[in-house]
Amino acid sequence: MDRIDFRSDTVTWPTPNMRVAMAQAAIGDDVYGEDPTVNELEALAAAKVGKEAGLFVASGTMGNLAAILTHAGRGDEAIVGQDSHTYLWEAGGMAVLGGVVPHPLPTDSIGRMDLAQVEQSMRDDDPHLPRSRLILLENSYGDKNGYPIPLHYFAATRALADRHGLAMHMDGARLFNAAVALGVSAADVAQHVDSVSFCLSKGLCAPVGSVLCGTAVFIHQARQVRKLLGGGMRQAGILAAAGIIALNEMTDRLAEDHAHAQQLAQGLARIPGVIVAPEQVKTNIVFFHLDDAIPYSAAAIVAALRQRANIWLGDHGPRSFRAVTHYWIRRADVAFFLEQFHDVLNNSRGEAVGDSVDF
């Protein structure tokens, strides 16, 4: 990679081993169930997350949507964190395509809905009301520095869901980051939910795809939903081959990305004008902010970093940033970024920071 790209772990390129495996993959028509590499990936994924079966899908968004549409129908309600990916960042798919009514609730500093509030949200059996059907969870929680939510929260949520006959789906886009950070297996993280999806294409470096996992019956139904969403792919083994490498070679090393995120957060904390909470950083995402003393907008700083150092950073509102570490960012890249970020804030070269300096 020719740039240092902190915008997301989605920017990762496949590893050399993936390129080789993709070139050599055995293939067939997966809509007929005949692609041996897709079948292998689906079985491997299911085993890794402790479920009976898996379904290879084009994206995390498709995995979540296929899960929601399998669990719930028109007029059913899904209880969901108001800053979760399924509610906020998936174009309203559950409502648009499924007629599923989202019931958003606030989350705490690590991404948990208050379970008393979840329970209060349950609908009575009344013709006026939508039907409570599903609880949507996320781990790690993207909007909260990718926080790995401890497992007892999901056990308690399970007990509540069982009392009211609701299903639980986990958006585990970064499930393996959560597992590594919690020091448990991915199957442990997913043990309390009926279905879970995770991304191969983020920190695990595969170029495309996610896997949705659940019971064999559930996945059989989800396979039809995937088809209806236009997600039935043909010789998808070429993509699945990279996914197999992702699962076999790329999960344990996520600890490195977490260490780099910690290095980044601690370095930022030493730069005057930056607000950051390193103790909240447990995986590979760091949110940070400018205090009032800094006379530049986040967008101007992002532009300056790109121009002077080929560092790509995401601005996240007028005074905030998000940095995500991944396989293609090394320890030295983080150090270089910190030095450049410090320089830009202090305008040490006497240069204008972007065009929109806002004093």
Ligand SMILES: *Cc1c(COP(=O)(O)O)cnc(C)c1O
């Ligand atoms: C990235 C992500 C997804 C899915 O993203 P796609 O870009 O559709 O693959 C879902 N949930 C979370 C929390 C994510 O970070």
